[in-house]
Amino acid sequence: MTTQATEESMATNLDHPELYINRELSLIKFNERVLAQAMDERHPLLQRLLFLCIFSSNTDEFFEIRVAELKRQIEFGQAKILADGLSPEQTLEEISDQYHPLVERQYQILNDIILPEMRQEGIRFLRREEWTEEQEAWINDFFNESVMPVMSPIGLDPSHPFPRLVNKTLNFIVELDGKDAFGRETGLAILPAPRSLPRVVRLPDEICKGDGDNLVFLSSIIHAHAGDLFPGMTIDGCYQFRLTRNADLEIDENEEDLANALRSELLSRRYGDAVRLEVANNCPNDLVEELLKRFNLSEDDLYRVDGPVNLARLMQTLSLVKRPDLQYDPLTPGLSKSLKQSGKNNIFDEIKKADRLLHHPFESFTPVINFIMTAAKDPNVIAIKQTLYRTGEDSDIVKALCEAARNGKEVTAVIELRARFDEEDNINLASRLQEAGALVTYGVVGHKTHAKMMLVLRRENQHLKRYAHLGTGNYHSGTAKLYTDYGYLTADDEITYDAHRIFQQLTGMGKIQKTKKLMHAPFTLHKGLIDMINTEADNARAGKPARIIIKCNGLTEPKIIRTLYKASQAGVSIDLIIRSMCSLRPGIPDVSDNIRVRSIIGRFLEHTRVFYFENDGSPKVYGASADWMERNLINRVETCFPIEPSKLKKRVIDELNLYLKDNCQSWELSADGDYLQNQPAEDEDEISAQTSLLDKLALRA
Incomplete structure (x- = not known):
């Protein structure tokens, strides 16, 4: 204290x-x-x-x-x-002090809670001692036909040095006894498990007598048959391990061809410097020390685990087991009547009537796809401009952009090649759009383009009319089912003109483009947010009501935090709904005692960035692509758009207040940095913001 x-x-x-x-x-x-x-x-x-x-x-x-x-x-x-x-x-x-207990807890939950409860439901991960003769015979055939042919055991000797292992792959270190066909006594070997093989194998129902779902870990299969890979040798021990490497890419952004530079760098991601070693907890100390020495790691980098070393691959289980009763009910996102009709009528007419606000996944992403698909076919549309950060492998939006280009429309795509872990997909996406005839640019050197903008120029009555979609999340129909995000469809002349000027700035060169309604990083957004916080502080000092509600994924930017502290000292009531990283400490006397911080963790990943300022009774509400972090506000291209129609503004404020009432899936941050989960009091009803929004906005299938 x-x-x-x-x-x-x-x-x-x-x-x-x-x-x-x-x-x-x-x-x-x-x-x-x-x-x-x-x-x-x-x-x-x-x-x-x-x-x-x-x-x-x-x-x-x-x-x-x-x-x-x-x-x-x-x-x-x-x-x-x-x-x-x-x-x-x-x-x-x-990090070492905090993460080691967490990993231990993770495996305790798996072994003592999740797997036993799954077994009670008839979903079994069978250990080797549980295999029946029929199952063992099937597994033996599977190993010989599907596993052994693609395995490459590596005995360690002067002519077979320790292999260069790929990042996050499953491997085994094997203790051997005896001489091989060449008379060598190696003592040790490495078994890399091919990445092409599934980490979980489902046994056929016919050899399990219809007794539920029976699964086997690939690691168990390899372990059971390790001796077959070293004929004539004795296996004294076989232990799984996994190496984690540095996966960040370092690109010289002054390269003449950024795509080629990035393409050549992608391979290095598999072989970056080692940063963590996971090893089966029964692996002898001398072998563990040998691995640590090989990878130049310390004890702090070592994680002994009681189970599979690659738990993320257990996600395959959900596709192998058809048990809808053990998953959430499917949902059909909601869709307003007018936007339903826009599938038949002209969506541009609907947007011209009134701005549209969509809250995904509670509301459908279909109108966004319909917007771009209609633009691709509409003979009156002459140009489409769009930013693309992450889109997905089989994107309807990308198909529509390609169709629009082939239809002779001027299509400009600003693709961020450096979207982490999507670099290769985005390089391929850029090539695909270029082949269709689109103009593709890669944003601005030194600044990732993270803005979410789509602009359509349409000829109407001898004049050009602009329509825009601005969002808080990516143009990815898959994540639109899993992440909460706002999408805003508008024909507002000033907003769409601002979007046009930002596109010009991204693709061309020149001085800062002044905008009327949009704020954009790295130029006006940071200062604009600070100014609005300071306005609330001034109002509080003048005895006026002052209130701020911020919902985003991360808050780490020091100047923003200092400004919030000053606003709290002035008496502004501040609620921050920050899903992930938060560097601000709430509840410190005379500093942040007017600030409350909560995090919502539920079925959907909270991803909306939306900001409310009371503004002396004339509330300002903004949606944005940016979190309140240094990288977003200073080192990226981001957009922040006003939500001005009173009905839509009230709706966003009501939804923010719903998140502040959540007493089931919300966690409160204390001044010491710990989070405490909220629970309803005895006389309180349970309130889950996500469940309430599902009931209100979505239609359950």
């Missing part, structure tokens, strides 16, 4: 390190909240398994990117000390 003197110091010095939570440690807390969902019996059983896999996937990315960056800073002597004051070495030490 802080002393009174420290609190007084913090109240006057808003740069005090104790006022800021380390962003990496805050991200760990988010992953911890995701892991807690695997324990929440309000979720269906297979959804709880999915949350366990998501935790594993999030953890992989945390080490691939966050831990790798900290290690890189130390290696090259380029330490970045952020507002919290922790050095990279101190941060890595804290």
Whole structure:
């Protein structure tokens, strides 16, 4: 706890390190909240398994990117000390202290709760000692026909050095006894499991006598048949392990051809510097030490696990097991009558009548697809401009852009090649659009293009009319079913003209384009947000009501945080709904005692970025592509759009207040950096914002 003197110091010095939570440690807390969902019996059983896999996937990315960056800073002597004051070495030490218990807890949940409950439901992961003779025979045939032909066992000797293992692949270290055909006594071998093989294998129903769903881990199959890969040798031990590597790409953005530079760099992602080693917990210490030495890792980088080392691959289970009763009921997103009719009528006429606000996934993404598909066919549409960050493999939007280009329309696509882990898909997407005749650019050197904009220019009555879609999320129909996001369809002359000018800035060169209604990073958004926060502070000092509600994915930008602290000191009531990283500490006397921070974790990934400022009785409401982080506000191209029609503005405010009432899936951040899950009081009804929005906006199938 802080002393009174420290609190007084913090109240006057808003740069005090104790006022800021380390962003990496805050991200760990988010992953911890995701892991807690695997324990929440309000979720269906297979959804709880999915949350366990998501935790594993999030953890992989945390080490691939966050831990790798900290290690890189130390290696090259380029330490970045952020507002919290922790050095990279101190941060890595804290990460180790916090993540080791979390990983141990993850496997306890899997082994002691999830797998036993699945077994009770007739879904079994069979251990080798449980295999019947018939099952063992089938598994033996499967190994000989599908596994052994693609395995490449590697004995370790001077002519067979330790192999260069691919990032996050399943491997085995094998202890051998005896001499091989060449008279060699190697003692050790490495067995890499081919990435093409499924990590979970379903046994045929006919050899299980219709007794539920019976599954086997690939690791169990390889372990059981390891001896077949080393004929004549004795297997003294076979232990699975997995290596995590640095997966961030370093690209010289001054390359003449960014796509080719990125394409050549993608291969290096598989073989970056090692950052973490996961090993089966029964692996002998001498073998563990040998692996750590090989990969230049320390004990802090070692994670002993009681189960499969690649839990994220357990997601395959959901496609292997047809048990809808153990998953959420399917839902059909809602769609207003007027937008339903726009599939038959002209969607441009509908948008011209009134702006449309869509809240995905509770409301359908179909109108967005219909908007671009109609534009591609409409003879009056002369040009389409769009930003693309992540789109999905088989995107209807991309198909429509290609069709529009082939139909002779001027199609401009600003594709962000550096969207992490989607780089290869985006390179292929760029080639596909170029082949169709679209003009493709890759944004601006030094700034990722993260804005979500679609602009259509249509000839109407001898004049050009602009229509736009602006969003908080990507143009990806898959994530539109899983992530909460706002989409805004408008024909507002000033907003659409602003969007046009931003596109011109992205594809051409020139001075900053002034906009009337849109704010955009890296130019006007950061200052615009600070100005609106300061206005609320001024109103509070003048005795006027002052209120701020912010909903986004991350809050780490120090100047924004200091401005919020000052607003709190002025008496502004501030509610922050921050899904993931939050470096602001709420509840500090005389600093942030008017600030409350909550995180919503539920069936859908909360992804909306929406901001409310009371503005002395004339509320301002904005949607945005940007989180309140340095990278978004300073180092990216982002857009922030006003939601002005009173009916839509009221709707957003009502939905924000619904999230603030959530007492089932919300977690409150305390000043010490910990999160406590809210629970309804005895006399309170349960309120889940996501469930309420499903009931209100969506039509359950």
